[in-house]
Amino acid sequence: MPKYHDELDAVLRALADPTRRAVVERLASSPAVVSELAAPFSMALPSLLQHLRILEDAGVVTSEKHGRVRTVSLRPGALDVLHLWLGEQRTPAERQADRLGVHLTRTTPKD
Amino acid sequence: MPKYHDELDAVLRALADPTRRAVVERLASSPAVVSELAAPFSMALPSLLQHLRILEDAGVVTSEKHGRVRTVSLRPGALDVLHLWLGEQRTPAERQADRLGVHLTRTTPKD
DNA sequence: CTAATAGTTAGGCATATGCCTAAGTATCAC
DNA sequence: GTGATACTTAGGCATATGCCTAACTATTAG
Numbered sequence: 001m002p003k004y005h006d007e008l009d010a011v012l013r014a015l016a017d018p019t020r021r022a023v024v025e026r027l028a029s030s031p032a033v034v035s036e037l038a039a040p041f042s043m044a045l046p047s048l049l050q051h052l053r054i055l056e057d058a059g060v061v062t063s064e065k066h067g068r069v070r071t072v073s074l075r076p077g078a079l080d081v082l083h084l085w086l087g088e089q090r091t092p093a094e095r096q097a098d099r100l101g102v103h104l105t106r107t108t109p110k111d
Numbered sequence: 112m113p114k115y116h117d118e119l120d121a122v123l124r125a126l127a128d129p130t131r132r133a134v135v136e137r138l139a140s141s142p143a144v145v146s147e148l149a150a151p152f153s154m155a156l157p158s159l160l161q162h163l164r165i166l167e168d169a170g171v172v173t174s175e176k177h178g179r180v181r182t183v184s185l186r187p188g189a190l191d192v193l194h195l196w197l198g199e200q201r202t203p204a205e206r207q208a209d210r211l212g213v214h215l216t217r218t219t220p221k222d
Numbered sequence: 223c224t225a226a227t228a229g230t231t232a233g234g235c236a237t238a239t240g241c242c243t244a245a246g247t248a249t250c251a252c
Numbered sequence: 253g254t255g256a257t258a259c260t261t262a263g264g265c266a267t268a269t270g271c272c273t274a275a276c277t278a279t280t281a282g
Contacts, residue, residue: 015127
């Protein structure tokens with residue numbers, strides 16, 4: 001079992017929760033302060049902070065406190081380990097499709 | 112929140128467990144029967160079966176019983192939803208790096 | 223300086239999770 | 253037909269998880 005599995009484990013466990021996933025989605029566009037991150041959830045602040053702790057411990061986010069304000073950022077490359085692992089879990093049929101240049105047709109999302 | 116999030120949730124929760132992840136890794140190369148899947152784990156069979164149930168309910172694997180033998184397969188495309196979501200969780204810096212054609216250097220794995 | 227703001231720590235609770243054992247069903251080999 | 257094999261069902265248990273409230277610390281505005 002490769003060494004990156006500890007990191008992969010932490011990342012996947014972190015992302016297995018919908019609240020934490022939503023936080024990651026929000027941070028993908030720009031860093032945010034804790035209170036902003038907490039706003040969409042009708043959840044006690046300590047609970048949200050616990051989620052942030054998990055994301056930070058998993059290396060998915062980083063945070064910096066300036067005065068009384070803590071800003072949270074997505075760590076660039078944090079999800080690469082998962083991306084890599086995903087690439088490895090392809091069936092022979094999927095790999096064959098890759099070689100033949102047959103891909104899922106991706107519709108362009110409307111921004 | 113897009114509709115695929117139910118599917119994404121199920122997949123991520125399924126993959127958050129190391130036993131289930133190991134099962135997926137094994138199935139990536141070829142289908143396997145339950146007893147073979149159970150062999151590497153010193154775990155009671157019903158426990159392993161519970162894991163398989165979760166993977167199947169999440170749409171990650173499929174299984175067929177012939178006689179007394181059940182064969183489990185990775186569902187091609189099962190992890191695409193996660194792959195797509197991952198693609199969306201890139202920081203502006205990472206997206207910029209994409210546009211500039213700056214990529215993680217991938218060493219070619221030795222097969 | 224006081225009150226408000228932003229976050230932190232500590233403890234608790236209900237539910238979920240990952241494991242177990244025991245008992246059972248269905249199929250197969252001899 | 254009997255015993256072995258492969259899986260299935262049911263129930264239970266210890267621990268983890270995701271939430272809560274209360275109390276607190278640190279910073280800031282007026």
